[in-house]
Amino acid sequence: MKSMGSASATFSRSGRVTFLKVAAILAPLALAACSSTGESDDLALNDTPAEVLYNEGLALRAQGKLSDADKKFTELDRLYPYSEYAKKSLINMAYINFSRGKYAEAITAARRFLTLYPGNEDAAYALYIIGQSYFRQMPDITRDQSATEKASAAFAELLQRYPDSEYAADAEAKLRVTQDQLAGKEMQVGRFYLNKRNYIASINRFKTVVLQYQTTRHVEEALFRLTESYYALGVVSEAQTAAAVLGHNFPDTQWYKDAYSLLNEGGYQPSEDTGSWISKAFRGINVF
Template sequence: MIKHPAVIALVTAALLTVGCSSNDDKLAQSSEQVTYNLAQKYLRSSNWSAAIEALEVMEENFPFGSYAEQAQLELIYAYFRGNEYDAAIASADRFVRLHPQHRNVDYAFYMRGIAAFHNDTAFYSMLPTDITQRDAGTAKDSFDYFAQLIDRYPDSPYALDAQKRMIYLRNMLARYEIHVANYYFKRSAYLAAANRGRYVVENFEGTPAVPDGLAVMAQAYQMLGMDDYSKSAEKVLVKNFPNHPALKDGKFDYRFDRDDNRTWVDYVTLGLFKRRPTINFDTREIYNPFYNEDLDPQPPG
């Protein structure tokens, strides 16, 4: 539904021109030009809602016009800048499906990845929330979309930026696994914690979360009584990350980050209400801090 008066006036005039001169191709092209120029005006002024409305009118009334494909690409961008991420993804999917051989189809792949990542960040960015503690679903979708772009169009001008974003997303996905492992420690689910740590070590090699993945394994296997596995993880941690805070004098400190002090309440209640010791591995400030770079996509060329 069109809401902006200027959009209503100019687009209506354009469509009336088409209606009154259905046999005149030049007039029809002129009407398309008027609508497209209006959309460009709103894009340049960052009036995303008005731009979306004008571009949607173009898509509906001039699906085979001279500016149709370019307008569809610009609609993806306008949806994204207007924080309509689901619409941007759907529009990008539609463009890929309808124009698989288009010279700029790589842009649709690129924007689909960006929109998927931002799909739930707008709300969380306003809260004091660690992005790595959120559900990793959209990050995985975004990673897969960027991987498709690089696989199909390795020479795309968007490939390098997509690679940087994939590194960012891979770091975030690895760190998410460590957060889950820390949660399992709190629930005394030590085998589940060990599995998360091992998953990071085996699947996210080179990420800043690997040292904590090894520490999780050493701690969790020790608590499970699986000393051989614990010592093996400790050995790798000592060799590759000797400055990890869980290491003390070259050995793993199994009491790391745990408070064993008992209060008078613990004595009176015989420890019935004693809080479980916290086990939390998070060394992002030591091993390549997890960054949150401001990545701003550009409109289609």
């Protein structure tokens, strides 16, 4: 039988071991609790009223502190989603990001606004911001024109849905620019195929200009290139029609003179076939 002193020593040793084990378990829990408390403090909901947050955001925007203003409106949108002030914050976020050159963020905010509030009075402005954001990213015609196409689509939608809005005039002017650039891209690719003597491919590109971009400055050359391409293929009637339509709409241009000379060298003259797609494309259209 163990003595009391021995038992006490054994208990003391086992107690220390148990204490150390418990301490080892509780220590990380305590740290986690402290950490959790700190995080909860950081993530505690801001109880500032939506109106106050909105006015603070407007004040920061007026002071030119756009980054801080954006954070304020973002916070308001997070704390009071779908509220009237969240709605106003979204359109402010779109404007601020556009002003800062953060076009992807501006587009995202504007599109979200249109999704949530399609009938709102600021919907035209949201579409305008989307169009402008893509417009600012338009590359030269040698590169991919996805941004140009999206800018064109946004401006076209704005004009269709809100023809009398205060943004309509500028949207219409920029739509013409986007259309001209898209036509220019088609012409560039069409000339490439024409130089490679891939006439079917070149005709398809010039046809796109004639059908979709008739009011751009590129349509004159497109009609001449159609004359060239069809003539090279031996489809003389279509070449004659392209030249005739070119002469009817642009009689004093060098493009028509060149088309006339090309046909004349082969003993032909411009002659319109009213059943041709080229003739039908210009029927009732004023290209001037």
